[in-house]
Amino acid sequence: MNKVDYKSPIGIIEITGTEEAIYDVSYTEKQEVAYTFSESLPQTVKDCYTQLDEYFKGERLEFDLPFKLEGTPFQQEVWQALREIPYGKTGSYRDIAVSIKRDKAVRAVGSANSKNKISIIFPCHRIIGTSGKLTGYAGGLWRKEWLLAHEKKIMNK
Incomplete structure (x- = not known):
């Protein structure tokens, strides 16, 4: 699993995913970014980061990403x-x-x-x-x- 932190207006959000899917997008109580963005991240993780950024800028109303949710x-x-x-x-x-x-x-x-x-x-x-x-x-x-x-x-x- 790969992680990246997105610094949003409401705190740092941690994105976890693989090349196939996003598994977790969670708020953290971190004060500083621990997992930095890099070009070596899987494309799905980079896309999630970008789409969250667009959402917070008011440029995105819907998300278009592959997800893997584990539950009943x-x-x-x-x-x-x-x-x-x-x-x-x-x-x-x-x-x-x-x-x-x-x-x-x-x-x-x-x-x-x-x-x-x-x-x-x-x-x-x-x-x-x-x-x-x-x-x-x-x-x-x-x-x-x-x-x-x-x-x-x-x-x-």
Whole structure:
């Protein structure tokens, strides 16, 4: 596995992948970049780095990368459903449960969402409470709030 750190406006994000796929895009609490960008990185990892950069600059609304997510079939279903929430929009655990035709699995959807290893790209930050309030986010609510505001600002340009 190859790693590179992307220094974003909301902290350092660690990208892990191989030539075939991206496995992990996670927030870190690092103060400094530990894994630097180099041309010797696999193309998929370089592409992920570039696409994250474009996202944060407001130039990219969707990601186009190969991924390998390890989880149960149910988790896989939930994670894929996250990708259906459009840029700048939000949804709820209930919306995801309904979209995967498991209306009563709201808590299980929340649990699966919390195990998402591909932050931002599988946009779990777009999930809010049915009341419209921000709900938990593995990266911290302040990051979730920043990401939602960022997308809203880009959509309103």
